[in-house]
Amino acid sequence: MKIVIVGCTHAGTEATKNLARLYPDAEISVYERNDNVSFLSCGIALNVGGIVKQAEDLFYSSPEELSDLGVNMFMLHEVLEINAEKKELHIHNMVTNERFTDTYDKLVMTTGSWPIIPDLRNIELNNILLCKNYSHALTIIEKAKYAKNITVIGAGYIGIELVEAFEHLGKSVTLIDNMDRILFRYLDSEVTDTVEVSLSERGICLALGQTVTGFEGEDGAVTTVVTNNNQYTADLVVLCIGFRPNTYLLNGQVDMLPNGAFLVDEYMRTSNPDIFAAGDSCAVLYNPTGVKAYIPLATNAVRMGSLVARNLLKPTVKYLGTQGTSAIKIYDHHIASTGLTETAALALGMEVKSVVIEENYRPEFMPSYEKATLKVVYEENGKRIIGAQVFSKADLTQSINTLSVCIQNRMTMDELAYVDFFFQPHYNKPWNILNLPGLEVEQALRRM
Numbered sequence: 287m288k289i290v291i292v293g294c295t296h297a298g299t300e301a302t303k304n305l306a307r308l309y310p311d312a313e314i315s316v317y318e319r320n321d322n323v324s325f326l327s328c329g330i331a332l333n334v335g336g337i338v339k340q341a342e343d344l345f346y347s348s349p350e351e352l353s354d355l356g357v358n359m360f361m362l363h364e365v366l367e368i369n370a371e372k373k374e375l376h377i378h379n380m381v382t383n384e385r386f387t388d389t390y391d392k393l394v395m396t397t398g399s400w401p402i403i404p405d406l407r408n409i410e411l412n413n414i415l416l417c418k419n420y421s422h423a424l425t426i427i428e429k430a431k432y433a434k435n436i437t438v439i440g441a442g443y444i445g446i447e448l449v450e451a452f453e454h455l456g457k458s459v460t461l462i463d464n465m466d467r468i469l470f471r472y473l474d475s476e477v478t479d480t481v482e483v484s485l486s487e488r489g490i491c492l493a494l495g496q497t498v499t500g501f502e503g504e505d506g507a508v509t510t511v512v513t514n515n516n517q518y519t520a521d522l523v524v525l526c527i528g529f530r531p532n533t534y535l536l537n538g539q540v541d542m543l544p545n546g547a548f549l550v551d552e553y554m555r556t557s558n559p560d561i562f563a564a565g566d567s568c569a570v571l572y573n574p575t576g577v578k579a580y581i582p583l584a585t586n587a588v589r590m591g592s593l594v595a596r597n598l599l600k601p602t603v604k605y606l607g608t609q610g611t612s613a614i615k616i617y618d619h620h621i622a623s624t625g626l627t628e629t630a631a632l633a634l635g636m637e638v639k640s641v642v643i644e645e646n647y648r649p650e651f652m653p654s655y656e657k658a659t660l661k662v663v664y665e666e667n668g669k670r671i672i673g674a675q676v677f678s679k680a681d682l683t684q685s686i687n688t689l690s691v692c693i694q695n696r697m698t699m700d701e702l703a704y705v706d707f708f709f710q711p712h713y714n715k716p717w718n719i720l721n722l723p724g725l726e727v728e729q730a731l732r733r734m
């Protein structure tokens with residue numbers, strides 16, 4: 287059996303390792319246009335801010351490790367075309383410029399995503415950068431050394447992490463987003479209001495509710511970011527406005543969402559029985575709504591990559607879907623979210639309610655304690671939990687993983703009220719903070 291894997295970051299690395307282990311007799315080839323595999327983009331901001339000293343440490347595998355598993359690793363090779371009917375790939379060797387054809391019995395598409403680049407005036411100016419891969423990380427770090435005024439466009443997780451890192455380096459930083467709140471997709475205003483205050487207190491200029499219309503430059507390099515109601519001096523700009531699935535190779539050959547994300551079933555099969563896909567190139571089942579959605583996360587990528595291998599020859603292990611669970615640390619705030627925010631649920635026309643708990647996370651007789659804010663969103667009819675957010679100076683982010691399990695298993699607020707959680711004064715109170723939203727909904731809140 288001849289297996290070809292296209293793309294080798296998270297989904298690709300995971301698929302490759304598992305395929306090599308499960309099918310030792312197969313001929314497995316990987317085509318990757320970069321010269322590296324498994325780069326953890328989530329470390330870029332940590333590297334920029336100096337917490338991680340070297341970008342080279344942000345890899346957890348290597349072409350050599352995968353070669354040692356018996357896999358043919360074609361690095362710096364770009365797949366230019368795929369003919370699914372003939373099971374053929376056309377490939378460009380980026381080193382020798384040679385072009386050649388390969389064939390497959392089973393194809394694994396782990397081609398991921400690419401940053402959205404808006405069609406804006408003067409977007410081609412120098413020092414307007416993307417933030418996705420190893421080479422972007424090196425460029426950002428190098429250029430940030432000499433920049434004074436840095437503008438980040440997009441106030442999602444990636445933008446916020448970069449803003450904090452640049453501020454830490456002593457730069458003058460502006461954050462622009464067309465929404466009127468930061469982290470709009472992940473958190474409601476109960477959480478974002480406080481974070482915005484702490485960003486502003488550190489001198490970060492929050493230019494929210496503004497749309498970038500273009501850039502001005504001098505000698506080919508950016509000098510100004512222009513929005514619909516202001517302009518900002520900038521000698522470095524980083525675009526963090528989202529990602530598009532990288533699926534053009536199979537346009538018209540397999541089913542996709544309107545944004546181009548591959549539609550795969552729970553066994554990672556595309557609409558072509560010999561083509562599997564995983565990671566950012568795919569839509570995933572979003573459990574809070576039960577609808578396939580585009581939620582590009584490394585967590586989804588590694589799970590899906592490993593399932594490709596398990597399901598390659600016959601449907602064996604199902605993907606359970608996702609809640610889009612994620613976390614961020616901004617200065618001394620630990621924040622995590624899962625599922626739908628109340629804003630997003632209402633925008634979808636769902637009838638939902640929410641509970642916000644504000645409580646010290648452990649007993650006040652302890653030498654220290656911190657306030658925690660927990661918000662849980664649930665359906666009005668039936669009280670199914672569909673989303674949650676936590677925010678504290680104490681690290682309570684794991685509690686959002688617990689609520690992710692609750693959403694995945696379609697639990698209700700009534701059930702949450704009486705779930706068994708431990709009590710130990712170092713960590714919590716006799717009523718765990720996770721029980722409290724359920725109890726409040728029951729009107730049976732008992733604080734001890």
Ligand SMILES: Cc1cc2nc3c(=O)[nH]c(=O)nc-3n(C[C@H](O)[C@H](O)[C@H](O)COP(=O)(O)OP(=O)(O)OC[C@H]3O[C@@H](n4cnc5c(N)ncnc54)[C@H](O)[C@@H]3O)c2cc1C
Nearest residue numbers: 293295296297319327328365397398399565566583584585
């Ligand atoms: C700055 C940043 C921070 C992030 N932080 C987090 C985080 O904290 N937590 C989290 O869960 N997720 C995070 N993510 C998202 C996460 O990085 C992605 O979800 C993950 O990279 C997806 O992995 P993937 O393998 O599906 O796709 P990708 O990482 O996009 O990799 C696709 C690979 O395919 C290759 N490829 C594409 N087309 C071809 C072709 N035609 N020929 C050959 N090779 C090709 C590419 O070169 C690439 O190596 C972050 C992303 C960024 C950019």
